[in-house]
Amino acid sequence: MNSNIISDLDALNIEELRWLRREVDKRLSAHDSPRTLSHVRKTRPPKDRTKEMEWLAQNREAHAGRWVAIDGDSLIAHSQRYEDVSRAVDAAGVRDALIMFVESRDALPFAGF
16 A cells, blocks of 8 residues: 555655645644644743742751752751652642752852762
8 A cells, every 4th residue: 555655646746745745734733642732731830939948048057968848838858868858748749849958058069070
């Protein structure tokens, strides 16, 4: 079957091929897969992290050197290990907690080396 289609295509001129391409594109777009833009889930706008940043400013030194998970002005979890904090967030059912490593105020900046 495929060889018949190709030989039929060979008989078409450039305008007919362009028309055929448009028609095929229309039919394919009618059967979009979930990966196409028409099916992409809309993203939410970024969450306002003002409360988390205020909490962090007030509690930084108490949690320096640890991973923390914060939701609003509530501490969900803290640990030396990221994995522990991540599991605690999952267990709490919080979808968009802020998870970060807390540096002390006098820590030297990380240079990426």
